[in-house]
Amino acid sequence: MNHDGTGIPGVALPGAPAPKDTPLVELRRAGKSYGNVRALYGVDLVVRAGRVTCVLGDNGAGKSTLIKIISGLHRHTEGDFLVDGRPVRFGTPRDALDQGIAAVYQDLATVPLMPVWRNFFLGSELTRGRRPLRRLDIPRMKETADRELRRMGIVLDDLEQPVGTLSGGQRQCVAIARAVHFGARVLILDEPTAALGVKQSGVVLKYIAAARERGLGVVFITHNPHHAYMVGDHFSVLRLGTLELSAERCDTTLDQLTDHMAGGAELATLKHELSQVHGVDLDAVPEGLGDTFPEGTT
Numbered sequence: 001m002n003h004d005g006t007g008i009p010g011v012a013l014p015g016a017p018a019p020k021d022t023p024l025v026e027l028r029r030a031g032k033s034y035g036n037v038r039a040l041y042g043v044d045l046v047v048r049a050g051r052v053t054c055v056l057g058d059n060g061a062g063k064s065t066l067i068k069i070i071s072g073l074h075r076h077t078e079g080d081f082l083v084d085g086r087p088v089r090f091g092t093p094r095d096a097l098d099q100g101i102a103a104v105y106q107d108l109a110t111v112p113l114m115p116v117w118r119n120f121f122l123g124s125e126l127t128r129g130r131r132p133l134r135r136l137d138i139p140r141m142k143e144t145a146d147r148e149l150r151r152m153g154i155v156l157d158d159l160e161q162p163v164g165t166l167s168g169g170q171r172q173c174v175a176i177a178r179a180v181h182f183g184a185r186v187l188i189l190d191e192p193t194a195a196l197g198v199k200q201s202g203v204v205l206k207y208i209a210a211a212r213e214r215g216l217g218v219v220f221i222t223h224n225p226h227h228a229y230m231v232g233d234h235f236s237v238l239r240l241g242t243l244e245l246s247a248e249r250c251d252t253t254l255d256q257l258t259d260h261m262a263g264g265a266e267l268a269t270l271k272h273e274l275s276q277v278h279g280v281d282l283d284a285v286p287e288g289l290g291d292t293f294p295e296g297t298t
């Protein structure tokens with residue numbers, strides 16, 4: 001059941017949003033091994049209502065493993081995983097969705113040639129009438145999609161336009177609004193700004209803030225400390241499967257965050273290597289690697 005009484009299976013009942021700062025999801029000394037590979041260990045993380053928890057880390061740091069545990073794709077092999085203070089062990093992503101935990105992945109799982117409203121309800125279509133005369137309730141789907149997008153502050157000229165014609169940022173925003181509509185109270189965003197330009201990234205960051213304003217607990221996975229710092233309330237930096245930094249916004253600066261991401265020693269090595277290359281202006285190399293190179297190349 002979803003909250004508009006449409007009987008959509010597998011969608012969490014939202015109820016009243018939890019008060020701000022309520023812990024929704026908690027990992028305590030959690031870890032995951034794939035056979036002999038210890039991808040994650042000793043990780044403490046709290047996702048709170050009305051707050052954005054940023055998870056940063058370089059390639060292979062364990063970010064995907066962490067979100068796969070929370071979203072029910074993988075089971076943790078060490079420590080505890082709690083939802084609303086109760087230990088859980090999800091078998092499938094459906095179990096996570098039933099608890100209101102929704103992940104929005106980079107590839108978004110949309111059908112590019114289908115209209116926006118149709119993608120909004122993909123897999124959870126509204127119907128009217130009884131079998132064998134049951135059919136899609138197109139007017140209600142269009143009206144609901146329009147209303148929900150507007151509630152998130154997303155105004156599209158035409159919901160009939162194929163989702164493939166939207167910009168990457170707009171598509172992310174539609175996916176966020178969709179997850180919120182279907183009862184998400186914990187929203188996991190897997191590098192939503194990774195493939196976007198500056199302006200589009202700004203649009204997505206705005207809707208991350210909008211989700212927080214609606215009381216959701218947001219987990220924002222990113223390589224980019226600048227994007228994290230613009231909206232984050234808490235920062236967890238992973239390195240080689242373990243937490244290198246866990247800090248509240250008031251306890252860390254953007255420079256410190258960037259430094260943790262870059263790794264001071266690695267930056268020094270890189271600067272040394274660059275100094276051997278003709279034509280590189282070393283004075284222009286900023287303090288952090290995250291500044292120096294586009295996402296995904298550091």
Ligand SMILES: Nc1ncnc2c1ncn2[C@@H]1O[C@H](COP(=O)(O)OP(=O)(O)OP(=O)(O)O)[C@@H](O)[C@H]1O
Binds near residue numbers: 039
């Ligand atoms: N299915 C798997 N089997 C074995 N090892 C895995 C598996 N998935 C991940 N790993 C290993 O676990 C470690 C963490 O990987 P993970 O994908 O969680 O990192 P990440 O921070 O998401 O990296 P990226 O930003 O590149 O996606 C890596 O060493 C990776 O090789």
